[in-house]
Amino acid sequence: MTANTTDELLSDISARIQLPPSMHNVAVERYGTVAKYLERENSPLKDKVIEIYTQGSIAIGATIKSMNDKDDDLYDIDLIAEIDPSVGNTPDDFLDALYRSIKGERGSRYYDCTERQTRCVTIQYKDMHVDITPMIRVSHEHQTIARAGKISHADPQKLQEQDFVENNSAGLSAHINESMPDVQAFSKRYAVLTEQYDHRFLEKRAEIQPAPEQEDLASKSVTTVALQLIKRYMQIAWSAPDRKDFRKPPTVVLSLLAAENALGNGSLADEVIHLSKRIAETFDSNQPLTVCNPTYPKDILTDRWPEQDRLVEDQKMLSDDLYALARDIELISQLSLKDKKDILTKLFGEKLTERAYENFYERNNLNTKQDTRAVVPKTGAIALVGITKPSNSNEVTPPKKTSWGGFDED
């Protein structure tokens, strides 16, 4: 089979929103530094932090760039900090202790860039938001299920409503990672593309060290990449002014549904279409839907979505959006490059699509005046270099000639 243009372009778009391997490395270094900082002499959490580990998108390799006006490279990284239960009693106690421990004293390293949220503490770097969620493990169940525990929910303005929420994000990440299909042919070629983008990223950010080769980064599943494209599409859809009062569906729910409904035939376009339809069908219901963490059913993944007063309407909105995404990807698979670009721009954003096209042209030598370009007469296609599929052995490079013009006089 010849490399498919839509798959190639979708790969280029997704590669541009990935957390570059070198930034992944930076994230790991940073959370190591935070862990050490929490253990400093005058820290309220000295000897009280049992473990810090990644959760959410970074734990399943599905982190994507945040939407921002300047199109800066900005990523959200989520961590769990397991804390000794003796630190406090109420949900607010644990959040507050973590907040004070990270913020430190005036003039200290995180003082000006630490914010407390309802469930986590955020460290704002110029290129990264690191959300650290405190967790305690107290019940018998917590002791028997690896990394199950409860996290705090405490809005400082509404402390009367504070509560603990059951959680096992580590178990969920492991479940999702195990469920993602392993299509080696796709993953190996996609890793080449990711590496190319990482080189470009490093050219812009000279202070960052290249990431050491990591096996887990080099084997991204086609389903994970499709999930990232769906997440990007939702970023765009939910950035519309008429949706500013709506809460975005939790991406953890999409991640779980993607993993459990994976197609895994190796085609990125097919995967996006398939997942969009399956997730849309799941939410195409007149009843409010509850999605639980299969590794720990007390962990309700839909606990903050939809909003209580809109329930079914929010679900319907998500469902309609994903049906529309599936239809558009089906449609672009038959369109010319220009018509395809118009739709991809609408789905994933103008700059991202423009740059993906530039890279697609460059990789395939389509941006130069050369007539030594190989073709595949058997299928009538231009022979693409092929990130998503192997190059074709039926390629032919025709003899050189020059395009001419004029009027038809025959």
Add this chain to the structure above:
Amino acid sequence: MDLTRISIEEQTRRLHRETTFRLVSDLPWKTTWKGEITPFDRDYTISITLYHSHRINLKNGIIVNPPRNPRVIVEHPDLKLTVQDSLDAHFYFNRENPRLSPLCLYHPVEGLQWSDDMPMSETLVPWIIQHLGAYEIWQDTGTWNLPEKHPDGSKDSEETEKDEKKEKSKDTKKTIIPKNHSLFYTASRIAIVEILFQYEQSQTT
């Protein structure tokens, strides 16, 4: 490349084996094949018509048609070509019916032209794929990404210009290209018919 003429049967056999093109009509004066080209994802139905050299005996004369360049038409979809599109994207614009504007695959005088000793499956068909691929990229970027030359001398590609400079430096004879080369060919055909008619007349008297 084989320098002997490749028969229509052999061309058809190779097209069938190596491309999507199939024979749709084979007449004494022309043969037509149709096939599907998908340079990227969009499908194009293409016809290639080859006009054979032939003569028609009339009561008072003979019409002789010399061989002509193969005519390559996009049958579907309708590209809705304008004159400007045709100039930029290298079609011979058909004023009466723009849908029937043939692709200008190669320069009629300079460089390589197709001839019937060449297998179409290895020359014409790959050139059509390249041409329609360039057409889609031109639609997106406004730039023609194959070496090009225009009848009025505008938009010559760098490569072609370099070749010309080389030619000049060798002080070789410069080829004069008539501005309207199609008219030139039509005039040639009329002249040939006239010469043959006079020849036939002299033989009978």
